[in-house]
Amino acid sequence: MKTIILGVGNPILSDDGVGIHVANQLKQHIHDPDVAIDKALTGGMNLLDLLLGYDKAIIIDAVKTDNGKDGEVKRFPLNSFSTMHSCNPHDVSLTEAIQMAEKLGETRIPKEIIVIGIMMKKLPCEFGENLSEKIAMAVPNAVEMTLNEIRKDN
């Protein structure tokens, strides 16, 4: 089984880039030729392009929440989101991109797509390369949860 782990976020928008930080750490823990680790500052259509051809995809990203706590790490199946990351007005959501690809007969879509989300009440509006304290503390948890996900499959 081929798996891709994708850290998603903007590395110059502080906490938004937490997925990238997690992906960087995972590289030190995973040396399995069937598990690819990549980083992406993109969403929607471009994100889908990166997932094609794998059996399973694990997306690590910041998630805005009203109910959760800052720095909490949660696992979701992709279909709990109707949109992700690219709900800027110039892209479609990953879910929409997948639905469309399915409709057009694309056969390389991963059978399982899950999201490891790092919760935050507010997304940053200030540029910066460092994570805030609470979000930085979440990184080891997100790493562990991702490693568990891989172990479970083996």
Place this chain on the structure above:
Amino acid sequence: MANAYLQIPELRGFERFSQGRRAEDMPQITSRICGVCPVAHHFAATKALDAAFNVEPTSAAKKLRELMYCGYIIYDHILHFYYLGGPDFVVGPDAPPAKRNILGVIEKAGLEIGKEVIKHRAYGQKITGILGGKATHPVCGLPGGVSKGLDKDEVKDIEKMGKSCVEFAKFSLKLFDDIVLKNKDYLDLILSDPYTLKTYNMGLVDKNNKVNFYDGKIRVTDQKGREHIKFDGKDYYKIIDEHVEEWSYIKFTYLKDIGWKGFKDGKDSGIYRVGPLGRLNAAEGMATPLADKEYKRFYETLGGKAVNSTLAFHWARLIELLYATEQAMDLIKDPEITSTKIRNPVGEPGEGIGVVEAARGTLIHHYKLDKNGLIDKANLIVATTNNAGAINMSIRDAAKGVIKKGKVNDGLLNMVEMAFRAYDPCFACATHTLPGGMPLEVDIYDNDRRLYKTIRQNI
């Protein structure tokens, strides 16, 4: 309905963030400001570095940059028309939101067309990727040139894709003709008052006053399409000023000589528009034959210059798509495109301003470097800032035009959304919310400024 505003939480602090960084990193850093138009930021930054390091890129490097830029316009404009703006027309402005998307477009236009859309958007990305090293966040721009040339196999690849893109652009214009222009209701909607705004227009033009995305002078025309001013990008701060409103983080740009007169259109107000419609209005034609023919038809159909109909942005965008494909073909056939003279040595660091046309409008980068080549000061005027005043007026006018006696429903809200969607704005909102969806909140106030009602979508 007295008024309507568009509020966006803008990203802040870029100037401080870039201070002290190596200038040559700016093309990479700025292309990460937001994921919408990285290629435009990449080249605005690279051109600002050309100027700041006192170096003129080689002729081949300029052509390679412009070719890559065409690839970017191809994928960006295709995405907007088919995925974002097109559903309003192809599926219908008051269709239920669940249908008013690319899936609805495919349902109506057919699976085969869906496949063509995907294929040609990917071609635009591939062309950009071959030239830029990476499709989404290119790494090729250097002061004085580019880091990578083209070999003969790559030229063949790009030529094949470009040829197919020309045909697809022609097809897209025909589709627009059949679905929109031949439908009297749509044509009336395009020409209707709530979607009309008589502002100045701005865009880059070449020496013949034809639309150009990568290079040239900035031309401003008035409400009748007559030249108001033409200037070098490096003089932008003499021509453009910024106005601040207490209710928005966005600064509203306007023409200094006319002045800020509030959210008004007409010749006495300094507000201008950029982007596809702004560019077409600011120019006197397209530099390639097929696009130029469409340009003429555009003005014949919509009543001469300037076209002030906001919804005409969509048609203008497709004309630009055709131009970008034709221009890409001209460039790839140019014998110089495989030249290995792709970089000139840089001079001493100083100050530089770079201007390009992002898909959504004029984009300006301005850097001051210290003697070690580190950034001392950076100022960016992005496309959507240039359109901010006009976008606010457009949603106000649309809201006034379609919302009567305080009755608001989803179809009417979409008619208001259509007014800002036409601009293809790039608010770097980077929002990933649970349960998801474009978060939108409409607050309605009574005439004593008391909150009367809030309508929320995906919040």
